[in-house]
Amino acid sequence: xxxxxxxxxxxxxxxxxxxxxxxxxxxxxxxxxxxxxxxxxxxxxxxxxxxxxxxxxxxxxxxxxxxxxxxxxxxxxxxxxxxxxxxxxxxxxxxxxxxxxxxxxxxxxxxxxxxxxxxxxxxxxxxxxxxxxxxxxxxxxxxxxxxxxxxxxxxxxxxxxxxxxxxxxxxxxxxxxxxxxxxxxxxxxxxxxxxxxxxxxxxxxxxxxxxxxxxxxx
Amino acid sequence: xxxxxxxxxxxxxxxxxxxxxxxxxxxxxxxxxxxxxxxxxxxxxxxxxxxxxxxxxxxxxxxxxxxxxxxxxxxxxxxxxxxxxxxxxxxxxxxxxxxxxxxxxxxxxxxxxxxxxxxxxxxxxxxxxxxxxxxxxxxxxxxxxxxxxxxxxxxxxxxxxxxxxxxxxxxxxxxxxxxxxxxxxxxxxxxxxxxxxxxxxxxxxxxxxxxxxxxxxxxxxxxxxxxxxxxxxxxxxxxxxxxxxxxxxxxxxxxxxxxxxxxxxxxxxxxxxxxxxxxxxxxxxxxxxxxxxxxxxxxxxxxxxxxxxxxxxxxxxxxxxxxxxxxxxxxxxxxxxxxxxxxxxxxxxxxxxxxxxxxxxxxxxxxxxxxxxxxxxxxxxxxxxxxxxxxxxxxxxxxxxxxxxxxxxxxxxxxxxxxxxxxxxxxxxxxxxxxxxxxxxxxxxxxxxxxxxxxxxxxxxxxxxxxxxxxxxxxxxxxxxxxxxxxxxxxxxxxxxxxxxxxxxxxxxxxxxxxxxxxxxxxxxxxxxxxxxxxxxxxxxxxxxxxxxxxxxxxxxxxxxxxxxxxxxxxxxxxxxx
Numbered sequence: 145x146x147x148x149x150x151x152x153x154x155x156x157x158x159x160x161x162x163x164x165x166x167x168x169x170x171x172x173x174x175x176x177x178x179x180x181x182x183x184x185x186x187x188x189x190x191x192x193x194x195x196x197x198x199x200x201x202x203x204x205x206x207x208x209x210x211x212x213x214x215x216x217x218x219x220x221x222x223x224x225x226x227x228x229x230x231x232x233x234x235x236x237x238x239x240x241x242x243x244x245x246x247x248x249x250x251x252x253x254x255x256x257x258x259x260x261x262x263x264x265x266x267x268x269x270x271x272x273x274x275x276x277x278x279x280x281x282x283x284x285x286x287x288x289x290x291x292x293x294x295x296x297x298x299x300x301x302x303x304x305x306x307x308x309x310x311x312x313x314x315x316x317x318x319x320x321x322x323x324x325x326x327x328x329x330x331x332x333x334x335x336x337x338x339x340x341x342x343x344x345x346x347x348x349x350x351x352x353x354x355x356x357x358x359x360x361x362x
Numbered sequence: 363x364x365x366x367x368x369x370x371x372x373x374x375x376x377x378x379x380x381x382x383x384x385x386x387x388x389x390x391x392x393x394x395x396x397x398x399x400x401x402x403x404x405x406x407x408x409x410x411x412x413x414x415x416x417x418x419x420x421x422x423x424x425x426x427x428x429x430x431x432x433x434x435x436x437x438x439x440x441x442x443x444x445x446x447x448x449x450x451x452x453x454x455x456x457x458x459x460x461x462x463x464x465x466x467x468x469x470x471x472x473x474x475x476x477x478x479x480x481x482x483x484x485x486x487x488x489x490x491x492x493x494x495x496x497x498x499x500x501x502x503x504x505x506x507x508x509x510x511x512x513x514x515x516x517x518x519x520x521x522x523x524x525x526x527x528x529x530x531x532x533x534x535x536x537x538x539x540x541x542x543x544x545x546x547x548x549x550x551x552x553x554x555x556x557x558x559x560x561x562x563x564x565x566x567x568x569x570x571x572x573x574x575x576x577x578x579x580x581x582x583x584x585x586x587x588x589x590x591x592x593x594x595x596x597x598x599x600x601x602x603x604x605x606x607x608x609x610x611x612x613x614x615x616x617x618x619x620x621x622x623x624x625x626x627x628x629x630x631x632x633x634x635x636x637x638x639x640x641x642x643x644x645x646x647x648x649x650x651x652x653x654x655x656x657x658x659x660x661x662x663x664x665x666x667x668x669x670x671x672x673x674x675x676x677x678x679x680x681x682x683x684x685x686x687x688x689x690x691x692x693x694x695x696x697x698x699x700x701x702x703x704x705x706x707x708x709x710x711x712x713x714x715x716x717x718x719x720x721x722x723x724x725x726x727x728x729x730x731x732x733x734x735x736x737x738x739x740x741x742x743x744x745x746x747x748x749x750x751x752x753x754x755x756x757x758x759x760x761x762x763x764x765x766x767x768x769x770x771x772x773x774x775x776x777x778x779x780x781x782x783x784x785x786x787x788x789x790x791x792x793x794x795x796x797x798x799x800x801x802x803x804x805x806x807x808x809x810x811x812x813x814x815x816x817x818x819x820x821x822x823x824x825x826x827x828x829x830x831x832x833x834x835x836x837x838x839x840x841x842x843x844x845x846x847x848x849x850x851x852x853x854x855x856x857x858x859x860x861x862x863x864x865x866x867x868x869x870x871x872x873x874x875x876x877x878x879x880x881x882x883x884x885x886x887x888x889x890x891x892x893x894x895x896x897x898x899x900x901x902x903x904x905x906x907x908x909x910x911x912x913x914x915x916x917x918x919x920x921x922x923x924x925x926x927x928x929x930x931x932x933x934x935x936x937x938x939x940x
Contacts, residue, residue, distance in 0.1 A: 199545065237543055
């Protein structure tokens with residue numbers, strides 16, 4: 145579990161408008177592997193729009209230009225599933241019809257075989273998250289903090305080359321939030337993933353410890 | 363609407379369709395085992411079954427029925443999943459969904475007649491390419507309509523069942539956070555097709571199970587489509603039963619009853635087998651999901667299924683167009699691609715004979731819809747009445763949420779009963795009862811028989827919006843001093859007018875399309891557009907048949923247009939009511 149991808153996340157002249165209104169104005173940034181760039185701004189400032197553009201799920205009503213790369217590879221134009229961009233959303237979005245282990249298996253690449261190896265990697269990931277032995281559990285029976293950690297492990301098992309955080313700490317209470325923040329940033333650093341965090345919480349930005357860009361009110 | 367009446371509504375509703383089915387089944391079982399004093403048969407035994415099994419072509423009929431039913435269901439599910447996947451994962455394709463409802467409103471028999479016009483050896487499709495590409499100066503000597511394989515029947519069933527299942531899947535998807543989960547799955551590296559099949563479909567599958575059962579039961583027992591497009595000799599089991607039921611020789615009744623019962627058994631066996639296969643597939647599916655494949659192979663397969671689904675929609679548009687052309691054709695000789703002489707003569711000529719059946723069709727449909735609406739609204743109002751916990755509620759409280767309780771599940775099964783029991787298996791018995799009560803061939807009998815099929819559809823389409831109504835509006839109204847009655851008329855019904863009108867249009871369309879119920883309850887003496895069109899389809903001039911089938915297809919469409927227009931007119935300028 146120590147895949148080092150080593151590519152920086154680069155944003156070049158990213159410009160996004162909605163019906164003529166500029167949301168992201170020629171944004172320029174580089175996030176080195178293991179570093180975190182924080183985008184701050186009130187809701188409606190376009191920070192989630194930028195993540196959607198990076199993920200490849202931007203609604204076609206938006207007009208976007210510019211380039212995004214991980215290492216030397218351009219992301220723009222690729223379908224979402226080929227971008228290698230892992231995302232943590234505000235909700236954990238664990239699939240309710242699968243067990244905890246099933247959720248992780250869904251993310252683990254098919255190339256990991258045979259079944260015994262897959263199960264071992266899933267168990268290892270769960271142990272890493274302090275959830276050893278929880279593979280057969282129904283996600284609905286987990287606490288909020290446990291679910292959040294499973295969601296991160298699921299994202300990491302898919303072996304992304306960059307990590308996008310869409311206010312994933314928002315819905316957790318104060319103590320949990322602190323723990324989970326540390327958990328996320330430690331794992332990202334350990335895997336040398338460039339991280340892009342959007343938030344409106346100053347504490348998140350401080351915990352991330354990297355460069356901060358503040359987006360204005362539209 | 364007194365409280366006592368409201369409380370009686372669920373029981374009344376279940377009785378309205380449950381009693382005729384139960385009584386009708388009994389009326390079919392008795393003759394099948396040798397008891398039907400009315401025709402002098404009164405000796406318990408298995409003679410009727412012997413006659414059925416000895417009938418030449420019986421085995422072929424059975425096999426044909428099974429083949430049509432299973433093939434239509436498997437293909438419907440596959441194509442519906444493909445098409446729903448396309449609509450759910452591509453915003454650009456979502457607009458196509460709006461075209462599904464009108465297709466669904468078109469009666470099966472109109473689709474069957476239109477399809478026959480398309481695919482017949484002298485049909486529109488051959489005319490496009492002949493003689494230029496094919497060299498066929500005369501229609502080719504081949505059988506398409508009525509082919510022994512039953513494939514034409516399967517094709518026609520697909521035209522209607524695929525949109526039905528797609529709408530069911532899309533409706534169920536509204537209840538899960540589909541777009542967010544889709545985005546999450548794609549961020550994990552899954553293609554849209556893989557994400558749809560592995561993440562979204564398994565979550566809505568439990569809600570699709572009953573609709574698929576309805577498709578299976580319907581495909582095994584369909585009569586009107588098999589009459590128009592199926593092989594004549596031997597025909598499907600349902601048509602065989604109908605033929606014996608309507609034979610001049612009443613001594614055929616017991617073996618007709620036996621055939622109808624056999625069909626009931628066949629449907630039950632197929633439902634059980636399907637259920638077993640479904641469970642096995644669910645288990646295999648879980649293994650498949652956990653293997654972690656990103657869906658390389660499912661992408662082309664999904665695209666193929668979606669493409670085939672789109673072809674079906676295009677075919678539907680084409681066959682309606684073909685009906686329109688033939689109804690306006692003065693002269694249209696093979697192999698011309700279009701009529702050489704256009705005329706309104708067909709419509710004028712048929713005008714006089716159309717009027718009666720068209721009025722019957724509309725009258726029966728309006729009455730059945732009105733009764734079903736009152737019963738459904740009473741049930742739903744009773745359900746929302748003062749804090750009765752869901753589990754203790756009596757009657758049809760179809761539950762669609764993920765928190766389904768057993769009571770809700772059971773009543774949902776009850777609602778689906780008329781859609782699962784083959785029509786021919788209980789309509790004959792019901793007719794015997796009607797004859798005995800001297801009620802056969804009355805409007806009352808026809809309306810009531812239609813009600814059996816109209817009620818479930820109206821209830822199923824109205825229950826969800828009604829339950830989703832924000833109860834705070836009603837509480838606000840009550841706190842302002844409005845009585846329950848006034849809250850219902852002045853607040854709830856107006857806010858829910860759109861789903862109510864749409865549900866009524868659905869119910870109207872269901873009634874217009876009924877063939878066998880009209881035939882049996884009306885004793886063949888109350889003619890509707892549907893009964894006449896099916897009769898004409900077996901040999902009348904295409905231009906005449908086209909007029910009837912087209913009017914039959916236009917009537918339910920008009921109901922939908924009217925429902926939408928009425929809502930718009932009532933709430934013009936209210937943006938919150940769009």
